[in-house]
Amino acid sequence: MTRLYRLFFALPCLAVLMGCASPLYYLQAIQGQADIFAKSRPVEDWLADPATPPEAKRHLVLAQQLREFASRELLLPDNQSYRAYADLERPYVLWNVFAVPELMLKAKQWCFVVAGCVPYRGYFVKNNADKFAATLKQEGYDVYVGGVQAYSTLGWFDDPLLNTFIHRGEAELAGLLFHELAHQKLYVKGDSSFNESFATAVEIEGVKRWFQRNGAIEAAEAYIEKIQRRDEFAALVETYRTRLSEIYQSNSGAAEKRAAKAQTFADLRRDYGSLKTKWGGYAAFDSWFAQDLNNAHLAAIGVYNQYVTAFQALFREHAGDFTAFYRAVEVLARLPQADRHAALEILSTSKS
Template identity: 50%
Template sequence: MGRALALLVIASLASGCATLGYYAQAINGHLEVRALSRPIDDWLADPDTTPELREKLIYARAARAFALDELALPDRGSFDRYADLGRRYVLWNVFATPELSLEAKRWCFPVAGCVNYRGYFAEDDAQAFAQSLADQRLDVYVGGVAAYSTLGWFSDPLLNTVLRRSPPEVAGLIFHELAHERVYAKGDSEFNESFATVVELEGVRRWLSARGDAESFAGYRARLSQREAFTKLVLATRSRLVTLYESSMSDAQKRVSKRAAFEELKSAYADLRNQGTFDERYDAWFAQPLNNAHLVAVGTYHSLVPILEVMLARQNGDLRAFYGEAERLAALPKVDRAKQLAALKAAR
C-alpha cells in the first residue's frame, strides 16, 4: 500500500547478531535520510529550487502549521526539513502470516513494542527477509512506504516520497504521522494506525474546509470513497477467511477455499471497477498474487477506524477531548483496551 507507517526503533539496541544487523540498517538508513535533509526555509530560499517543488513545500509547511494550531498535534520538529531521496519509497514493510491463519507475525522492539511488520530502507533487504519467511511456508507481502515516524524521538523530515501525492493527501499524511507523536499504544499496531487514520481523515476535512477549497475537497472525497470501498472489500474477505481458518475443515479443504476466496475477491474488484466504483489506483494491488499477508496489511490501518470515529463523534468533534480518551485507552493493557473498544462498537 502506498500510504503506510514504519516505526523505527533506533533509540536502543538488543542483543543478537541478526537483531543488531536489523538495527544497523535502521540507524544507517535514518541517518542517511537526515543527512540528505535541509530546513524547508533553506529550500525556499534556494534559487535552484524548482517552482513546482517550491509550491509543494509552501503547501506542506502551511499544512504542518494547521496541524499544530488547529488540530492540537505536537511540535517536535517533524516536517520542518525536506529531503529528496531519489527513490519512490523511503522504506519497504514486510508483513507475514501463517498459511492458514490471519494472525500476523509480530516483531518486538524496546521502544515501539510489538508491531505487525518489519521495515527496511533497502528494497533488496526487505525482499530477502520476505523470502526467508516464505521459505518457512509463511504468506508474505512487501509494501512500499512513503513516510515513517520515530514517535517524536527524532524530528522526521518531509520527503519527496510524500510530495508525489495530491495536495490533500500530503496534508493527510502529515496529520497521520504527527498523530503518532500525540498518542501511541505500545505493541498495538491496529489501534495506533486506526487512531492516526481517524486524525488524518478529520484533519483533511477541516483543512480543506478552512481553505475554502471546494474542488480539492470534492476530489479528496472521491478518493476517500474509493479507499473506503477498497477497505470494505478486502476486510470482508479477511472476515470470511477468519471463519474458514477457524472451521473444522481439513487443511486441504481450507487451501482450496482460500484460493477460491482470493479469486472471488479479484472478481468482485473487477466488477466494481467496470461499474465505475474504482479508477486505476488499485489495479496493481489486485494484479499481484494475493495472500493472507496482504489482508493483514490493510487491516492494520483500518480495522478500528469506524469505532474510533464513533468515539470522536461522542466528543462532539472536540479533538483535544478525543485525544484524551485515546490516551486513556492507550495506557490500558491491550486486552482491556480491546474490551472497551468492543463495548463501544456494540453500543454504537
C-alpha cells in the same frame, strides 16, 4: 555542527529503538536513519536554492502551511518535524515485510523496545527486505513486501519531509502529515491496530477541516468520496478475511483449505471488479489486486482500518472538540489491551 551532533546522537538512540533485533538489522536501521539526517536541510534552504525546481518549491510551501495548520487547528505536536526536507533519490523511504502462516490469519510479530510488537519489519534497502521475505517464504509463510513513503520516529527525532511523498496531491499530502504527527501525539506500545486507526481517524478529520477552512467545497467532497471508496475497499477485504478465517478454522484437510483459499481470492478479485464498476472505473486499488495476493496482503490492510469508525464515533461524542477527543483517547490508551479493544468494538457500533 547541529546535523553532525544529531548523527552521532542517533546511534545509541536507535539501538534503544531497535531493542533485541539482530545486529545486522540494527545496523541497517542506524545507517538508514543516518542517511536521512545527512540529506536533510531546512525547508527555507531549499526554497532559497535556485536549483530547487519550482514545482518542488510549491509543494514545500504547501507542506509548511499544512504543518502550521496541524499544530494550530488539530492540536498536533508543534515541534521541528516536517520543517526540513530530504531527497533520498528513491521512491520509498523503506520497505515493510509482512508474514502470515499459509493457512492462518495471525500475522508474525516483531518486538522492539519503544515501538513494542508490530506485524511487520522495515528495511531501508529493498534488496534486504526481499532477502528477508525470501527466508520467511522458505519457512512456509505467506509474505508481502510493501513500499512505505513515510513513517514516524514517534518524536524521538525530527522527521523531515521526503521526496517519497512531497509531490502528492494536496489532500494526500495533508492526510499523510496529519497521520504521522498523530503518531507523535499518542502511541501505545505494541498495539498497531489502535495506533494506526487513531492516526487514520485524525487524518480524515484533519483533511476535512483543512478544505473547509479554505472554502474548497469541491475538493472536500472529492476527498470524502475517496475516503468512502477506501472504506468500501477495506470492508470488501474484511468480508473475505472473515471467509478465510472460517476456512482455516474448519476441519477440512490442508489440500481442501488451499483450494478454498485460492477460490476465495478469486472471488475477492471478482467482487472488486463489481465495486470498480460501481465507482465508474475508479482504479486506485488496481495495483494492489495486480499482485499475487495472499494472507500477508490482508494483514497489511487490516492494521490501518480496524477501529477507524470507533475513533470517529468518539470524536462525535465530544462534539468535534480535539482537546476532549485526545483526552478520551488517552483514557483508552491506559486500559489493558483487551479492555481497550473491547471498548473500541462498542464504539464501532455507536450511532451517535
